[in-house]
Amino acid sequence: MSGAARSVAVNHFRGALTRWPKDVLRPDCQLQDVLAKRLGKGSLAATTKGLTQEQADLKQTNALYSLLEDRYKNKYRAPAGLYEPKSNPTYYKDLVKELEEAPHRSWLGRLAKKLSGMVRFA
Incomplete structure (x- = not known):
């Protein structure tokens, strides 16, 4: 058994x-x-x-x-407004888009993305 x-x-x-x-x-x-x-x-x-x-x-x-x-x-469903915070309503949509694009990005594209993340204008 x-x-x-x-x-x-x-x-x-x-x-x-x-x-x-x-x-x-x-x-x-x-x-x-x-x-x-x-x-x-x-x-x-x-x-x-x-x-x-x-x-x-x-x-x-x-x-x-x-x-x-x-x-x-x-x-356990999440409340309707949870995925659209008032401070940045497109945050989760942008995050999903970034995760979908990341595996297909070239070496130069990864470098450009890294450099653009380092430089921020106030």
Whole structure:
């Protein structure tokens, strides 16, 4: 029974890792790779009080799926005006735009962006 429960947790964990999005900002350090190494070592989670190894593994798998499905984003909605502060209403839109452009910027573009950030006019 314990081997079957373990294989179920491992199969679900691998399925969640294949669905996890790639990080374009850090292509050499992916969450999937780190968790796959952890999976290769034999345990997904350290056992906690009152839980068997299989139960702890299933809890870790459930936590990964809950992050993958945005359960908490959907459960705890942010107030409407939170993403548009009065001091700088476009701050979060600009931040998302910058994060989308950063991986595709050339070396010269990165240098120009760095230099423009250093020089500010009052």
